[in-house]
Amino acid sequence: MAELKYDKDGRLLFTKEMKEEYTILMPQMLPVHFGMFRQLLVLEGYKVDMLTTNHRGIVDEGLKYVHNDTCYPALLVIGQLIDAIKHGGYDPHKIALFITQTGGGCRASNYIHLLRKALEKADLAFVPVISVNLSGLEKNPGWTLTLGMIRKMIYAMLYGDLIVNVANQVRPYELNHGQTDRLVDDWQGKLIDGFQQGRGMSRRQMRDNFDAIIADFAAVPVSREEKVKVGVVGEIYVKFSPLGNNNLEDFLLSEGAEPVVPGLTDFMIFKIFNRETDVDIYGGLWAKKKVAQLFKGYIEACQKDMIAALKKSRFRAPGTFENMHQLVQGYLGDGNKMGEGWLLTGEMLELIHSGVPNIVCTQPFGCLPNHIVGKGMIRKLKDDYPHSNIVAIDYDPGATKINQENRIKLMLANAKALAKQEAEQEQEPAAAGV
DSSP states (O other), X not given: OOOOOBOTTOOBOOOHHHHHHOEEEEOOSSHHHHHHHHHHHHHXXXXXXXXXXXXXXXXXXXXXXXXXXXXXXXXXHHHHHHHHHHHSSOXXXXXXXXXXXXXXXXXXXXXXXXXXXHHHHTTOTTSOEEEEXXXXXXXXXXXXXXXXXXXXXXXXXXXXXXXXXXXXHHGGGBSXXXXXXXXXXXXXXXXXXXXXXXXXXXXXXXXXXXXXXXXXXXXXXXXXXXXXXXXXXXXXXXXXOTTTTTSHHHHHHHTTEEEEOOOSHHHXXXXXXXXXXXXXXXXXXXXXXXXXXXXXXXXXXXXXXXXXXXXXXXXXXXXXXXXXXXXXTTTOOTTOOSTTHHHHHHHHHHHHHTTXXXXXXXXXXXXXXXXXXXXXXXXXXXXHOTTOEEEEEEEOTTOOHHHHHHHHHHHHHHHHHHHHHHHHHHHHHHHHHO
């Protein structure tokens, strides 16, 4: 068994010996993206299991070890990890936990301290916690985030965004039930095999893969039925995670709607852009700003490749980060960057401008930034865009799924009534011409 080692501050380290012996548990946020992230880590020599558990016991475990005033995503992530240690069939002395830190003033920087406190309370303080971050917040001898791995994860993120984008535009209309999901799984496997062989890791190869992915999904037989399109925004974990939003996308599909979920790439660019903005607003090193600009510029260029590939097809393409930043001018400033900051409002504006005025804004308990830039901006957006149809849905330990779904059903009823009204208005001029 690997010897437990601590740093000078008493923090338990994840050692090189642990890399050989331990299984790392990682929470799931985006099923497609994180599935590829996990496989990339396996290729780097780590033993990694992604947690897909989704049951009430996770909330109960979170409530035991996290203060009930803490944000709901923290409660879920910590509850899921501790539930896995207790009930997942693992040897608790041979596991480690992954947690991300963004380095900002929000949950993604503070979870790791809440998690360690919860482990102590549960008599599991011997379980090491690995911080996954780009800010140099914590380091471990057995964990290294190399430039090569970062590059692969950026490509996996972009591939994941494209796959989710086209799958969401096909799944509600597919004639052969389950064909879209099978194609998603096939492409995840193809891309990981390519990574293993060093393929798909240049922009030219990525553009070729984009075209191939789009062609395969475009070939899925679909109906010509018109369905209400519903955008999903909110705090990043609850927006993406089926555990966090009570399987929101599945519910929208069951109600005959097409979910439209902005991808992860904009959030990543937003986080890098904030480093650039910090120097402009508060001062700092010119070199730091330049590095942020170069990193951001590379991801933006890759995002534009994805958008260009979609625009050549029948699929709807998202806008660029730059375009979203322009849309939000006059609503929120660049300094509004805690949590999802101005990006959340920007996503709602982009959805409205792209013909998706029906939006579910997921509001987790305890997320103050999200309530300001999400629920707090809805009235302003409705004033400026009267046809917008936005509903804020609260997610917390005491919220009932039936109440959440009933509120979404009311929003969908309004959307269908508005769509019918618009169709009738379009027919009237045609009838008058006859």
